[in-house]
Amino acid sequence: MAFNVAIDGPAGAGKSTIAKKLAKQMGFVYVDTGAMYRTIALRVLELGADGRDEAAVTEACKELDISIRYEKGEQQVYLNGENVTDRIRAEEVGMMASLVSSYAAVREKLTQLQQKMAEKQDVVMDGRDIGTAVLPRAQVKVYLTADAEVRAMRRYAELQARGEMCDMEAIKADILRRDSQDMNRAISPLKKAPDAIEVDCSHMTIDEVVSVVVKQIMLRRG
Template identity: 55%
Template sequence: MTNSIAIDGPAGAGKSTIAKLLAKELSYIYVDTGAMYRAMAIYFNENKVDPDDEAAVSKACENVNIDIEYKDGVQQVILNGTNVTHLLREEATGKMASKTSKYRAVRTKLVDLQRELARKNAVIMDGRDIGSVVLKDAFLKIFLTASSDARAKRRYDELIAKGEVADFEVIKKDIEDRDYQDSHREISPLKQAEDAVLVDSSNMTIEEVVAHIKNLIDQRKLF
């Protein structure tokens, strides 16, 4: 996992956007951890696993293998040898993922699979606990954050651009509530790893954040 890059941070900090751009520029594999939870959900649905039966869900996890490949620059999610990318966004998949992602066995299984991906490939992974739990020995750990005002403004502008009605204060409150929940959850709470580099993007453009992290990577390679 020495070639891996971990990007953690609160909701709305731009982790996925930055991670995808970096992966493309550096020829790394971007690991979409959310897609992996959905792939697990597809297996549960296909095998009629009751999402309310934690024991059954835990048992089913033993039979799942998930890999990530890229074809023409587009991520493909492989479940037990079958490409299930086209099923990831189905409503049934989302519902099952929402119900089962809370179970410790699902979390443990996916962490193992994510680590295996990092052992086989140079990866960039983003989330809430990648540097602190999943990839503890990553080559570089970034804790990407921004003020709640900056994150709310980005989300507000995004919704307005789509022609949707938006309330800045409501969005900001939702973000602050999410921050509290993520940092106080029982399993793998959001926190900055001790050896992670803090990057505050409040007053930075996407391009500036990418350039800054690439510079951090170059500096790290010098030592």
């Protein structure tokens, strides 16, 4: 039976960083669900569709093929055969992803793909509703959070490192807005699963967080 780890939490908490390192350490496959939603968001933006128009977004999903490949040990995301790994990390794509992820057609399409991946192999998935909706039977569930100020600082540093112009206060406002969108959407809102452990990583290192999750995996595996 495949062993699944679900990591949920708000934007900027460090879910992807933790999930990637954890997967590598445990020999699991990392499934970047956020990247998949961002890819749909990029498609919506490219088509010039209104992200607030659910029918338009649903239509955009029809002619859509998303694949995740590992090339030279690095995850690469493809949209209809084109590598969009770097483009999906733009701030406007992140905001659009938070918006369109609330639509039933978007969530259904990606959830089915993600569940099939988890049935066949040991995986680590991170997102907003992995432990509550995508992998409700995951053996280990983690709700990773951090102060909004800390999350904004981390995002600011990440954007600066990529040479992008950014404003700290604007980033914090975006994070708080995304928190509100994610927690209050009608379909699969962001929330802690009843059987998840909560980890506040505001003042923890990456290795410290990974260590906490590894201990949970060892406990569940026996």
